[in-house]
Amino acid sequence: MTTYHTLGNAHRIICLLLLAIAIGIPCAAAVTLTPGSSATMTTISQGDPVYIRGIATGHPQVGLQVWFIGYNFAKVTTVQVNDDNSYDYELQKSDTANLAPGQYFVLIQHPMMNGRFDVVYDASSGAVINVQTGKTLYQFTGSGSLQSTDAATALIQAVSSQNIDDTFATVSFYVASPVATINPIGDRYTGDKFTINGTTSLAPDDELMVEIYSSSYIPTTKTQSSGLSGASGTVKVVAGSGGRNTWSFDVDTSSFAPDMYLVKVSGVLQDVTASTTFNVLCSGSGDTCSVPVSAVTVPTASSNATATATTTSPDTPTLPSTTVPVTTRQSPVPAAVCLGSIAAVLLIRRLT
CATH class of the missing domain: 2.60.40 (Immunoglobulin-like)
Structure with a gap:
């Protein structure tokens, strides 16, 4: 009897946890990228927001440094790490609306043991600087700056240097001009x-x-x-x-x-x-x-x-029905979690 009740209590706890997880996970969310993942590159439309989400252990007090690199686009900012070691940054609609079509690169930089970023961006000069030596590594913005993949490669080389204790994770996404099509209607x-x-x-x-x-x-x-x-x-x-x-x-x-x-x-x-x-x-x-x-x-x-x-108004231009990569979003609640939640409810009712 004792074994039965212990097992029953354990089952109740597990089932309640599964149910809590299922309730806590949103059924749908905006475009989400996870640095360090091996997922296929995500494509977004101009004007759609992008969320950068992940886990950063050690809970760095200075937060994480976020680098965005793309065609005629460079942005460096920081994001704080939550108590559960998660972080969340939004590239807003106003940002992506002005992005040119093409590939964009994101690097999330962790300060590691010394609690500081050893590779930083100097907004006054537009240069990327090695804090330990004070030397300019390359030009990130302004005259003579590196563009797109060259800038991303230089940044990875700088942060991954053996003399730098910072670590990083990367992810890429593709921006495309928005497209809409209308299926044939007929008479x-x-x-x-x-x-x-x-x-x-x-x-x-x-x-x-x-x-x-x-x-x-x-x-x-x-x-x-x-x-x-x-x-x-x-x-x-x-x-x-x-x-x-x-x-x-x-x-x-x-x-x-x-x-x-x-x-x-x-x-x-x-x-x-x-x-x-x-x-x-x-x-x-x-x-x-x-x-x-x-x-x-x-x-x-x-x-x-x-x-x-048969004359079309100039206010109603006809667009070609071109298929382009489309925006993907964070998947709805995984089927396994939903099924687990249902099983949890049924098991609780049976045990009680």
Whole structure:
């Protein structure tokens, strides 16, 4: 009996720990990089944030020194280590929005035993300096500075020198111009309800504005019936599979007049645009269409109407459907943890 109760208590503790871990882990997070990991290089879109997260043992009082190196981009800052030896640094949207497309390198520097950084950046001169000798190692910013991979290589060589007790971990990421695509829509009929969707390199939870309007739309006076027939709204990007994130927008054509419709998708915060067209056809018999009286009356197609319909507004540029590497995010709660949590609950109920 004693053995049974001891084992039962142990099981309860383990199950509760698993449950606590599952609850504590967020189901989704922003783009996350872990220095020292061997994961495939992450690609982000301009304007998406990046989190640098990891573990630094020894709890250095001066924190960690963070170096960012890329094309015409150099940044050095520090981040404090938490009580549990974890650290977390955010490269904000305002930073990545101005990054040129290309590869970027991150180095996390630990001061080690002497509690100081032996390789530092002098902002006044733009040079990287060996604190022990006081000598300039190379130019990091300003005139004569090294660029991109050369600067990263020089920094690694400096910190890994046998006379320097600092240690480091590195990680890289790739910045790409944001892209959005719209899947083919095809012809629809008045009264149809369907979903327009597509892909994008923007990160999950980024917002897109979707606008649908008649190609025959013309401004009207306030005494005339509205010339607008269409719909609009914002949608959030959803994490996809196979390296592509997705978006979708529900459409109800009950109030649409038969016409060619323009679809424009644009980023709310990021500079990305895509456009396409589709036709709404008459669902009635003969010349009668099942559309509300308030809808715009569009004349039967003629040579002039056709020319108007096939002309795309300059405000709705058509982007090529190019597939690019897309933003990845920290994975949702691992399946093993979730299953372990469920098993924990069931075991607790059984033992109690």
